Amino acid sequence: MGCNVKEKPPRGRKHRHSSALTAGKLTVPDPNPNPPNPSPNSFPNPNPSPNPNSFDESGWGYCTEEQLEELLLKNLDYVYKEALARLISLNYDENLALRALLSNGHCYGSMDVLSNVLHNAIAFLNSSSGEDSSASAAVAFSDLRHLQEYSLAGMVCLLQQVRPHLSRGDAMWCLLMSELHVGRATTIEIPSPAAPPPCKMHADSKLISRRKVVPRSKAAAVAAETEESDIVAMVMESLENMSIREEEEEEEEEEKPEDQKREMILDLVKQIRELENQVNERKEWAQQKAVQAAKKLSNDLTELKVLRMEREENQRVKKGKQALEDSTMKRLAEMEGALKKASGQVDRANALVHRLEAENAEIRAEMEACKLSAAESAATCLEVAKRERRCLKRLIAWEKQRERLQGEVAVEREGIARLQRQLEEVFVAQKEAEVKWRQETKAKERAITLVEEERRAKEAADASIKREHETLRRKNEIDFQRHKDDIHRLEEEIFRLRASAGPTQPPTPCPNTLSTGDSEISKSAKETNIKLGQGFNKPKDPSQMVNRNRECVLCMKDEVSVVFLPCAHQVVCTSCNEDHERRAKTTCPCCNAHIEERIHVYGATS
Numbered sequence: 235m236g237c238n239v240k241e242k243p244p245r246g247r248k249h250r251h252s253s254a255l256t257a258g259k260l261t262v263p264d265p266n267p268n269p270p271n272p273s274p275n276s277f278p279n280p281n282p283s284p285n286p287n288s289f290d291e292s293g294w295g296y297c298t299e300e301q302l303e304e305l306l307l308k309n310l311d312y313v314y315k316e317a318l319a320r321l322i323s324l325n326y327d328e329n330l331a332l333r334a335l336l337s338n339g340h341c342y343g344s345m346d347v348l349s350n351v352l353h354n355a356i357a358f359l360n361s362s363s364g365e366d367s368s369a370s371a372a373v374a375f376s377d378l379r380h381l382q383e384y385s386l387a388g389m390v391c392l393l394q395q396v397r398p399h400l401s402r403g404d405a406m407w408c409l410l411m412s413e414l415h416v417g418r419a420t421t422i423e424i425p426s427p428a429a430p431p432p433c434k435m436h437a438d439s440k441l442i443s444r445r446k447v448v449p450r451s452k453a454a455a456v457a458a459e460t461e462e463s464d465i466v467a468m469v470m471e472s473l474e475n476m477s478i479r480e481e482e483e484e485e486e487e488e489e490k491p492e493d494q495k496r497e498m499i500l501d502l503v504k505q506i507r508e509l510e511n512q513v514n515e516r517k518e519w520a521q522q523k524a525v526q527a528a529k530k531l532s533n534d535l536t537e538l539k540v541l542r543m544e545r546e547e548n549q550r551v552k553k554g555k556q557a558l559e560d561s562t563m564k565r566l567a568e569m570e571g572a573l574k575k576a577s578g579q580v581d582r583a584n585a586l587v588h589r590l591e592a593e594n595a596e597i598r599a600e601m602e603a604c605k606l607s608a609a610e611s612a613a614t615c616l617e618v619a620k621r622e623r624r625c626l627k628r629l630i631a632w633e634k635q636r637e638r639l640q641g642e643v644a645v646e647r648e649g650i651a652r653l654q655r656q657l658e659e660v661f662v663a664q665k666e667a668e669v670k671w672r673q674e675t676k677a678k679e680r681a682i683t684l685v686e687e688e689r690r691a692k693e694a695a696d697a698s699i700k701r702e703h704e705t706l707r708r709k710n711e712i713d714f715q716r717h718k719d720d721i722h723r724l725e726e727e728i729f730r731l732r733a734s735a736g737p738t739q740p741p742t743p744c745p746n747t748l749s750t751g752d753s754e755i756s757k758s759a760k761e762t763n764i765k766l767g768q769g770f771n772k773p774k775d776p777s778q779m780v781n782r783n784r785e786c787v788l789c790m791k792d793e794v795s796v797v798f799l800p801c802a803h804q805v806v807c808t809s810c811n812e813d814h815e816r817r818a819k820t821t822c823p824c825c826n827a828h829i830e831e832r833i834h835v836y837g838a839t840s
Contacts, residue, residue, distance in 0.1 A: 302406040303386065309414060310347075310382040314339065317351040326359060334358045336375045341385050347414045389416055396420050398508050399515065499615055506608070541569065696824060699787060703805075703824075786810050787823055798822050799831040808834065 314335060321331035335351070338358035343350035375381040386406075393405045393416055400408070404424050412418035545566070784793045792807035803824045806814060811832060820829050 299403045299406065302403060302410060306386050306406055306410060306414070307379075307382050309410075310341070310385060311378070313341070313348050313351060313414070314378050314382065317348060317355065320352060321355060321359075324356075330359065331355070332378075335378070336381055339381065341389075341414065342416075389414065389419075392416055393419055398512060400424070495618075496615070499611070502608075699805075700824065788814070795835055797833040797835050798827075798829045799833065801825050801827040801829075804835060 317339065318328075318331055318335060321334070322328055326334075334355040339351050339355045341347045341350050343353060345353065375384065386409075389409055390402060390405045393408060394400055394402070396416075397405075397420060405419075408419040408422045408424070409416070411422055548566075786792050786794055786807040787805045788810040789807065792809065794804045794806060795808050796806050796811040797804045801822050801824070803822050805822075805824045814823070815832070821827065822829055
């Protein structure tokens with residue numbers, strides 16, 4: 235229907251404006267009554283019955299907008315009730331049929347109103363027949379009255395959009411004449427009202443002088459303001475009619491993009507311009523009406539002057555024409571009654587003017603508020619457009635950053651995959667290393683076991699060697715002591731032999747002789763000792779090597795020739811000692827004592 239208004243004004247204000255408009259129309263005097271004539275033949279009833287055809291050729295001059303609206307609502311009520319009855323006759327549940335009417339029972343289409351309503355409701359029922367009735371779409375209207383008001387407002391708004399020069403009352407009259415068919419209503423022409431003829435009245439000058447007559451300029455201004463207020467009220471009603479389905483529009487507008495909002499704003503601006511054109515046209519029409527009212531007022535003043543003159547003439551001829559006194563008094567009484575009625579209408583018109591001025595001021599304030607709201611909406615739209623551009627820029631920057639981050643993520647993923655492969659290789663190498671470590675551990679344990687066995691064997695061998703060495707040492711000491719005793723015994727024997735051989739020799743031998751003898755004796759003793767040593771050291775088996783007690787404990791071949799201090803062990807040969815010292819070994823291989831000094835010993839064989 236072209237309804238793009240977000241804020242829905244209260245419906246009470248609509249009725250207030252329409253009531254003010256109808257009050258203004260009710261108090262406007264009849265532009266074409268039968269004027270009274272001064273003669274008896276020309277004085278009709280002071281309360282003439284108006285002719286509708288001469289009053290307003292449009293046909294709804296004696297019906298207010300509220301009455302037209304009530305007639306149309308009654309017609310729509312009959313249509314919807316008839317549609318509900320027909321749906322029930324088609325074996326539909328009453329609640330389901332009512333829900334279908336409230337949800338999709340609009341009266342728009344190419345057929346008549348009743349057929350359109352039935353067609354749309356049956357289409358809704360067929361579309362929701364496969365679904366549960368409780369899970370169907372939400373009901374758009376609370377009751378049939380709400381639906382009827384919305385349908386009427388939509389048809390009036392559509393008709394005014396097709397024919398912008400129509401007022402709301404004209405649009406409703408066209409709908410009433412076309413039996414609520416919008417297509418036929420657009421073809422109905424509204425003829426312009428005819429200009430009213432001048433009115434002639436005669437009354438007492440005193441009664442007329444007591445009445446407050448509105449000046450021509452003020453009457454024109456009042457008429458213009460009244461028409462302007464009518465136009466403003468019509469615009470407000472159009473906006474209110476366009477905002478009936480606010481809830482549905484709000485739900486749809488949340489999904490609309492910014493382009494649709496701009497189109498809506500452009501449509502509103504276009505509608506505002508069209509309404510301004512209508513306001514200008516209404517102002518021109520109001521000015522014409524004001525001119526007509528001014529002409530009528532001047533005619534009324536002329537008639538009042540004529541009445542004054544006639545009253546004066548009647549007073550002059552009163553004494554001479556007693557026969558005409560009764561008729562003149564009767565006519566004066568009638569004129570006084572007419573003047574009283576006219577003065578009452580003038581008072582009511584003045585009160586209405588004041589009230590319309592107040593309402594016009596209120597409507598102007600509302601128009602200013604609407605203009606401010608439109609300006610705020612335009613500013614909001616500009617701000618939204620700027621914010622949208624900023625968001626687009628940020629979105630482009632975020633897209634670039636996302637692409638860059640995706641590239642970095644791809645590189646990091648490749649790095650992670652490479653690291654995972656390296657980690658797998660490390661795990662494999664670790665497993666292999668663990669296997670090798672276990673093998674090495676087992677080999678080490680076996681080697682430690684072998685070393686421990688060898689150490690125990692070596693300790694046992696060292697212990698046996700020590701025992702043998704100790705035995706040999708004791709034996710050597712015993713042999714040495716025995717040889718020493720032999721030497722001592724032989725020396726004593728030599729001295730004894732010398733002593734026994736002393737008498738046969740010269741008593742005083744020379745010292746050289748003695749020394750020579752002593753040297754010979756010592757030489758013979760040494761030879762004896764050497765022989766004894768050779769006999770002692772000589773093995774019984776000449777094919778054998780050096781004595782086993784003198785063998786090196788390391789190579790088991792050569793004779794020992796080095797003594798370790800302070801343990802005094804002589805257990806290695808010269809070559810093994812050099813090798814032992816070259817390897818930076820500082821412990822004795824026999825007792826593991828620290829070696830402080832190495833002494834080379836040369837035996838008898840050296």
